[in-house]
Amino acid sequence: MDLKAEDRSDRRLSTARYSRDSSVWTEGDFEVITSDRVRYLVPSYHLFGSSKLFRDAQNFESPPSWPVKYSVTLPDPEFETAAVFDLFLDLITNVPLSGLLMHIRTLSFPDWLCVCGLFKLLHKWEVARPFHKLLRHNIDTELRDPDMALEYFAIGAIADDADICRAVLQHHAANLASFNPAYFPYYMWKACPPTYLGALVRVWADAGGNENYCHKVVSRFNLHLTDFAFSEAQLALRASNSGRGFAGNG
Numbered sequence: 001m002d003l004k005a006e007d008r009s010d011r012r013l014s015t016a017r018y019s020r021d022s023s024v025w026t027e028g029d030f031e032v033i034t035s036d037r038v039r040y041l042v043p044s045y046h047l048f049g050s051s052k053l054f055r056d057a058q059n060f061e062s063p064p065s066w067p068v069k070y071s072v073t074l075p076d077p078e079f080e081t082a083a084v085f086d087l088f089l090d091l092i093t094n095v096p097l098s099g100l101l102m103h104i105r106t107l108s109f110p111d112w113l114c115v116c117g118l119f120k121l122l123h124k125w126e127v128a129r130p131f132h133k134l135l136r137h138n139i140d141t142e143l144r145d146p147d148m149a150l151e152y153f154a155i156g157a158i159a160d161d162a163d164i165c166r167a168v169l170q171h172h173a174a175n176l177a178s179f180n181p182a183y184f185p186y187y188m189w190k191a192c193p194p195t196y197l198g199a200l201v202r203v204w205a206d207a208g209g210n211e212n213y214c215h216k217v218v219s220r221f222n223l224h225l226t227d228f229a230f231s232e233a234q235l236a237l238r239a240s241n242s243g244r245g246f247a248g249n250g
Contacts, residue, residue, distance in 0.1 A: 017073060022082070025089065030060070031071040038082035042089065044070055050092040052126040076124075079117030087118045092127075112187040119159045149178040154188055157196035162225060165196060166218050169203070173214035176207050195232055199224035 018039040030044040047054040054060070060070040074080035149172045156164025172178055181201050188197065202224040207213040 022086075024086075029069040030054075031062070031068040032085065033071075033073040034082045034085050035074050035077045035080045036082055038085075040085065040089070041068065046089070046092055050125075050127055054125070079120040079124075081117065083114050084117035084121055087114055088121055091118070112191050115155075116158050116191050123160075146172060146175060146178055150184070150188065153179070153196075153200065154192050157192045160193065162196075162222075165200075165225075166221065169217050169221055173217040176204060176214075176217070179204055195225060195228040198228045 017037070018033045019037040020039070022038055022040045025040040025042050028041040028043040028046075030042045030047055032040040032042055032047075034040070044054075060072045062068055062071045074085070149168055153165050153168045156162070156168065169179075179200055181204055199221050203217060203221050206220050207217070
């Protein structure tokens with residue numbers, strides 16, 4: 001992904017670029033303005049060290065007259081918000097990933113949406129691979145807690161990391177009660193990607209309370225996940241073709 005200067009806000013409208021400053025991040029040579037117009041001043045080494053995108057610093061150099069060396073305005077209103085960026089900065093500076101995971105179970109739904117946004121932001125900024133390694137390591141140490149099985153499955157799904165989901169199912173295959181769709185919390189239906197959610201629901205339906213099904217759980221999950229992903233790709237292709245056909249008739 002290439003974030004170039006023309007993708008940023010018009011620098012001539014500097015007074016309109018943000019509505020308030022971050023209460024925490026007030027000193028640094030890299031200015032980041034979120035999509036909801038909150039300005040952060042972050043030491044550039046934090047961003048350079050965490051994101052491949054930001055290492056191409058020439059794309060973010062400010063005019064010589066500006067008080068900061070680098071500046072970027074984040075455009076996406078879904079996940080490049082102040083709430084999500086706060087999570088990102090916590091993650092790359094002073095809050096261990098285990099600290100974030102520790103509170104997953106008690107998160108409110110709006111906070112779950114922030115976690116979803118964090119994963120999307122990590123993918124966009126190409127931080128996903130090292131983060132996923134750390135995520136898997138932390139989850140591996142906690143997988144045996146049946147009370148956290150659904151939460152960790154949801155984290156893997158939101159991160160689009162099927163290996164995490166498989167590991168969760170493998171550890172809890174003998175006790176699928178944790179994955180009963182009748183007791184899914186609201187965040188599962190709202191935040192979990194449909195391909196993963198559909199595959200999990202089908203695994204539950206396949207099992208049908210059969211205790212001897214446990215050795216098939218992961219293989220059936222793989223099968224259903226592939227089916228749902230293929231169906232989703234087919235629908236996207238049809239929608240794309242339909243859109244082109246409609247435009248051509250116009």
